Amino acid sequence: MKATSMQWQAVVNGKAQEMEIAPSRRLLDILRDDLDLTGTKVSCEIGRCGACMVLIDGQPMNSCLMMAYQCADTEITTIEGLHGETESELHPIQEAFLEEGGFQCGYCTPGMIISTKALLDRTPQPAEQEIKEGLCGNLCRCTGYGGIMRAVESAADKCAHRSSLSPTAGLPMK
Amino acid sequence: MLLNRENSGERWRKRRDGREKVTGELRYLTDMTAEGMLYGRVLRSSHPHARILSLDTSAAEAYEGVIAVITYRDVPGLNRFGIAVPDQPALCEDMVRYIGDAVAAVAAVTPEIAEYALSLIRVNYEVLETITDPLRALEDTAPRLHPQGNVLHRTQVKQGDADTVLQNCTYVVKEVYSTPRQMHAYMETEGGLFVPEPDGRLTVYAPTQHGYKDRMQIARILDWEEERIRVISSPIGGSFGGKDELNVQPYGSLLALKSGRPVKMHNSRMESVRAGLKRHPMRIEMETGMDEHGRLQAHRVRIVADTGAYATLGAPVLNFATEHCMGPYRLQHVDVEGVSVYTNNGVSGEFRGFGGNQAIFAMEGQMDRLAEKIGMDPWEFRMLNRRLPDDPGPLQQEIWRTNGLEQVMQALAQSSLWQRRTVDSALPAAVMTGYDPVTSASPVPPWIKRGIGSSLAMHGAGLGYGIDDPAGGRLSLNAQGQIEVAFSYEEFGQGLIATLEIMLMDLFHCTAEDISIVIGDTDLVPHSGSSTASRSTTMAWMALQRLKTPFLQAVLQKAQEMTGIPIDQLTTGEHGIWQMITEEGEEMSRKRVVSYREIAGVTEDKELTFDTKFSYPTTPDEVVGGHFLYTYAAVAAEVEVNTLTGHVKLLDTYHTVAAGPVINPMGFVGQIEGGSVMALGFTLTEDAVMEEGHYMTRNMDTYMIPGIQDMHTSLEVEVIEDLPENDSFGPRGIGEIGSVALAPAITAAIRQATGQWISHLPVPREQLIQRAGRWQQEGVSPR
Numbered sequence: 001m002k003a004t005s006m007q008w009q010a011v012v013n014g015k016a017q018e019m020e021i022a023p024s025r026r027l028l029d030i031l032r033d034d035l036d037l038t039g040t041k042v043s044c045e046i047g048r049c050g051a052c053m054v055l056i057d058g059q060p061m062n063s064c065l066m067m068a069y070q071c072a073d074t075e076i077t078t079i080e081g082l083h084g085e086t087e088s089e090l091h092p093i094q095e096a097f098l099e100e101g102g103f104q105c106g107y108c109t110p111g112m113i114i115s116t117k118a119l120l121d122r123t124p125q126p127a128e129q130e131i132k133e134g135l136c137g138n139l140c141r142c143t144g145y146g147g148i149m150r151a152v153e154s155a156a157d158k159c160a161h162r163s164s165l166s167p168t169a170g171l172p173m174k
Numbered sequence: 175m176l177l178n179r180e181n182s183g184e185r186w187r188k189r190r191d192g193r194e195k196v197t198g199e200l201r202y203l204t205d206m207t208a209e210g211m212l213y214g215r216v217l218r219s220s221h222p223h224a225r226i227l228s229l230d231t232s233a234a235e236a237y238e239g240v241i242a243v244i245t246y247r248d249v250p251g252l253n254r255f256g257i258a259v260p261d262q263p264a265l266c267e268d269m270v271r272y273i274g275d276a277v278a279a280v281a282a283v284t285p286e287i288a289e290y291a292l293s294l295i296r297v298n299y300e301v302l303e304t305i306t307d308p309l310r311a312l313e314d315t316a317p318r319l320h321p322q323g324n325v326l327h328r329t330q331v332k333q334g335d336a337d338t339v340l341q342n343c344t345y346v347v348k349e350v351y352s353t354p355r356q357m358h359a360y361m362e363t364e365g366g367l368f369v370p371e372p373d374g375r376l377t378v379y380a381p382t383q384h385g386y387k388d389r390m391q392i393a394r395i396l397d398w399e400e401e402r403i404r405v406i407s408s409p410i411g412g413s414f415g416g417k418d419e420l421n422v423q424p425y426g427s428l429l430a431l432k433s434g435r436p437v438k439m440h441n442s443r444m445e446s447v448r449a450g451l452k453r454h455p456m457r458i459e460m461e462t463g464m465d466e467h468g469r470l471q472a473h474r475v476r477i478v479a480d481t482g483a484y485a486t487l488g489a490p491v492l493n494f495a496t497e498h499c500m501g502p503y504r505l506q507h508v509d510v511e512g513v514s515v516y517t518n519n520g521v522s523g524e525f526r527g528f529g530g531n532q533a534i535f536a537m538e539g540q541m542d543r544l545a546e547k548i549g550m551d552p553w554e555f556r557m558l559n560r561r562l563p564d565d566p567g568p569l570q571q572e573i574w575r576t577n578g579l580e581q582v583m584q585a586l587a588q589s590s591l592w593q594r595r596t597v598d599s600a601l602p603a604a605v606m607t608g609y610d611p612v613t614s615a616s617p618v619p620p621w622i623k624r625g626i627g628s629s630l631a632m633h634g635a636g637l638g639y640g641i642d643d644p645a646g647g648r649l650s651l652n653a654q655g656q657i658e659v660a661f662s663y664e665e666f667g668q669g670l671i672a673t674l675e676i677m678l679m680d681l682f683h684c685t686a687e688d689i690s691i692v693i694g695d696t697d698l699v700p701h702s703g704s705s706t707a708s709r710s711t712t713m714a715w716m717a718l719q720r721l722k723t724p725f726l727q728a729v730l731q732k733a734q735e736m737t738g739i740p741i742d743q744l745t746t747g748e749h750g751i752w753q754m755i756t757e758e759g760e761e762m763s764r765k766r767v768v769s770y771r772e773i774a775g776v777t778e779d780k781e782l783t784f785d786t787k788f789s790y791p792t793t794p795d796e797v798v799g800g801h802f803l804y805t806y807a808a809v810a811a812e813v814e815v816n817t818l819t820g821h822v823k824l825l826d827t828y829h830t831v832a833a834g835p836v837i838n839p840m841g842f843v844g845q846i847e848g849g850s851v852m853a854l855g856f857t858l859t860e861d862a863v864m865e866e867g868h869y870m871t872r873n874m875d876t877y878m879i880p881g882i883q884d885m886h887t888s889l890e891v892e893v894i895e896d897l898p899e900n901d902s903f904g905p906r907g908i909g910e911i912g913s914v915a916l917a918p919a920i921t922a923a924i925r926q927a928t929g930q931w932i933s934h935l936p937v938p939r940e941q942l943i944q945r946a947g948r949w950q951q952e953g954v955s956p957r
Contacts, residue, residue, distance in 0.1 A: 037198075038201065038202075038205035039199065041361070041411075043362065043363065043874075044875075045442060045873075046873055046875055048874040048875045079198030080199075090193070090196065097192075098196050100179070101189070101840040101841075101843065101844050103192070103196065104667035104668060104669065104844055104848065105360070105361065105362070105410060105412040105667025106195030106200060107360075107361040107362045107411030107412060107667075109195050132883045133883075135882045136881050136882055138882070139361065139874060139879060139881060140361070141359050141414070141848075141879060142361075142667045142668075142848045143844055143847060144844075144852070144880075144885060144889075145881075145882045145885045146843070146847035146851075146885070146889060147840075147844055148882065149885075
């Protein structure tokens, strides 16, 4: 196995991870199977639906299309890595999805929230069209996107309010 | 009332199951793993129709890491499944009838080995004629797919003499409508974990809409007592009808028992497309006649439904389509015949709307065509022909009378969207040009056309007359001092848990923490029927109405014994029983006198447990499948059509729904919005395309469900909550009503925008692309 494996390391949700795996192993499988982070979901496996969306160095990426060697030595944030000011608190985006009914079955939700995080980090006060562009890689079959639109708008307000209170809190997750 | 967060006050509540969903902590059944677990994979048929000449699994069995291989020889019980008619082989013996048929299955130590082992299984097939067209299947020369032939089911409704009357009608509209093979496209594909327990039982962790039905079907396949199987079936990552039937359960169960180890199954999206249910493609021919005043006289309908290779609920779906193809209209002379036909195209089955979507699209299309023919406003035309509150149902059966139809019709007529519609639509293509309320500053290019359309639906709930439709539930004070309800309903995202919480808080004035909700586990819940046919909300509400009085009486009696306070001063409330004190001349005061936990502490096991069993209300008339309770909806939609590209964009959308009191406003809005966008896909983009029995659309890149960029510009949900005073059925389910009536409203809007009548879904874009000559007339010159 030596010839086909690599020493893979990355920071996942703030924690250094190191393992010997095949360079072509999908990040999706590393997360779900090797690290037991099942909040990242598997659905289309061709990068269309966004259920497996994670942040890699702050950028939203479909983890089903990402091989181990491509994301070695990066910082990876999954839904489990998102939280409010303390670890037990919800992130304002999560809070907004909860309040507005931005989910039903919840299976697309982790990916949807990760994409929202990337969107709001980039564009703190997105216009409607920017929200649609930011989330066009995430499919939801339950909500019809109404609750999601309302949640993202509300999340933008919450994040803006929070960053006005604390100048560092709105910055990308480290 | 417009239903939204603002208008809902405190009833707009964060979902009880929400936190674990937004944090990703929730373990779906396909996220589960177990010590020593194997991975199961299924070998599907290579051909849509073939005879199996030989089947050799020896090389797969010998491969290192393969622990179990199963074929039909390993099925101890009935090698068939199907909710209504068990005609689908769990593992095929000698014939395959569609591309998703299972021939063998493997459990191995890694998914890669399991996948590889499938390639080692040798199957020799004799390829047979593939029946792709239901009309071909009905010919005498077609191969017979099942011993009884190729007809699964026929329906017929005859009243009066439609043929003769049609010949004498002043106006007749004849049209053939066709609808797509829509896929449920739940985000979580089918799967689960199958665990042989040390005590000889089997635990099945797999999503379904009816745990007890799965348990019965799995027991039948295994030839086991049902009680040996425990089905844990919630939470579910979406279903929409698609997980109602068995999917991976036979293979997971058989592999787990053969290997003696836990087995995980989880379909890839492509396998989900290949093996899973779809909505029935239907060809609906309608001929409808009216007199010179615009009164409907006669209606002739022929429905051909492509049910695919196996039955599942194909027959009840056809019954439903038959009942709904007459709409909420007065019709004296009716001649409807339906046939559901076996083909080698996938398997069609249960899907949100249940045959209503197709029938309503066709019937409402007729209404718009007839109205235009006589030059009437389409809504006035519907008003003229609507059923009256005392009229019988579409099958002449007695139905529960409400004013829902009148109310949704009035609400739509008064909606700002419908009032915005230009009445003068004599020149449909030109009428809407140049009017753009959003960007009125910039003139709209002449190839952009706008129109507004509407539609109407009455939609039956429950399974209908003559079909076992059990309901029930359990209410108790549990050992932890919580008011606990248990139902065999499932949470697939619709918000059942949130709705139950609100119902219990309403009934007992307690807090969310005082409540325990038990669902989705056949070891823990009573039989209360399936979560289908928009029935769970009504059934849960009716069960609680039956259970609350005996429960309250017993709990308050207990509190009286403990506190010495007379029962008539006691009531349930936050965290326990409260005493209401009214002293003369003073305001009422209240205090908590004993906690639920204290009561539980002195309660014998089951002493405060109450069960009820009943059935979903049905019509007294012996009309099989006929419904008793209906919900009513009216929809208006504005579209923008780009006649250069044929692209249709849904703009403002309005749904009004008469379904009794709203229990859970967030859930209600979510169901209508979600149903509406699912219907948008049905109308514009979705079709699981098959060629020669093979799927051409195999994943979400070619099977196009709406994305966020496709959603409406705005959507208003107006609810009508009134019910007759003597109504004892409470809130009606609304899981389907949002998805059944949007398509005809969109196609009516397209007609107004472009002059094109649409009779085929999804809307053929090429039909909307107009020749440049059209724009030249409107002052645009081609380069």
